[in-house]
Amino acid sequence: MVTVDINCDMGESFGNWTMGRDAEVMPYITSANIAGGFHAGDPHVMRETVELAVEHDVGIGVHPGLPDKMGFGRRKMDATPQELRDYVTYQLGALSAFADQHGGSLQHVKPHGAMYSMLSESPDHARAVMEGMLAVDSDLIYLATDMNIYEVAQEYDDLRAVFEGYVDIRYDTDRSLIVEKEVVPKDPEAVADRFVSIVTDGVVEAANGDEIEVPAQSICIHGDGPNAVELLETIHDRVEEHGIEIAPLTEVV
Template identity: 70%
Template sequence: MAHHIDINCDMGESFGTYVKGRDEEVMPYITTANIAAGFHAGDPHVMRETVALADEHGVNVGVHPGLPDMMGFGRRTMDATPEEVRDYVVYQLGALRAVADALGVTFGHVKPHGAMYTMLSESADHARAVVEGVLAVDPDLTFLATDMNIYEVTEEYPITAVFEGYVDLDYRADRSVVIPRTKEARDPDLVADRFVSIATEGVVETPDGVEIEVPAESICIHGDGPNVVELLEAIHARLDEADVELTSLTELA
């Protein structure tokens, strides 16, 4: 029996003359695109182009909302109330959804970015406010939960949530993720091994050799990694051997 898993990637993070990521090269290898909506990155033109690119490749489209901090790429801590963070998410969700609607593309999910994701993980009140905001817009949207704290909050609500794992970042023994200050090239074989391990067994090994549970249905690959295409090629080369089938987020939900 085949194992089904989604590959998601944060995309559309260029803006103006600033280019970030390798969206055109990455899109053929993924099943779900989390698209920035102008707060931490992205602009209206990039949003339109990225949604159209995803549609061209049959990739699921959703919003990647961040804090209003382009200077810090949405990774700096901000003092914001639960209600303010909810409004940030609803605003960005509406903007990207309008772009998708204009192009006739189905809009399916929400995945928080950077410091916003950390805020939701550390504060259940913030997480609840965001989930309630998403439900108020469309109860059929899927919430891509970036860690177990957020996932557990989603279980309090009638919202579909999918837990994601990471293979191009390292885990600590407590299942927290090590976020490097700068992205470095990763070993394709190691990343592919981690992908297969999570997809088939729901576990991954830390750099210290500790095996931890990561019951993920979606795997995040960071599109701005120096050798991201090589990593994705290595993963795809292992799919048949490991009896893993790629399935988009909306099909899993």
């Protein structure tokens, strides 16, 4: 039996803007990356998403981003390592308060968008964020989106880190993700095939047909995809026949 986490970015609605299908997706995942109010989310959406996660016994994580709602946190900023640490600490504190109020606790941290890219390109920025989260709660798990960040996390004996893989986005041969210009429905069977391949064998087929290593213990599914629920249902149908157990990050790390 092999154990894997399924995570999803959530709580990214704010004001009159609705993003994702959180209520529909939540029953199928084990960890929720909830926006901390900087790139997306607001206090009301944060509370509602935490309540939903607690209701479905889903691990709660913060999805901290840069303070740039207009750009959805995808535009780079000239921020120092200390500034990024402060941004993450601030958002950790906000989400922790909602989790405490509703009988939950924070499980992990997964940076969003341009913040994640900055951490991937600068070990100093990555270390600042990791040291910041350890200073808040040494039990927090870092969910690493690429190998550069994962390798920096290995420098810390007291930091638990999990490498994540993707199955609803294709990989290039260098293990970078091929970002789509337009999100379209995915073939559920193909997505489920990639899920099984990563979880059981640690490999996946890149866009050019080459087999690449993706040693992931957590799989991310994009909840705003047009057929995200169908993808998750198909993945769950495959779990038992391949001896896969789905569990939150605390049980896979």
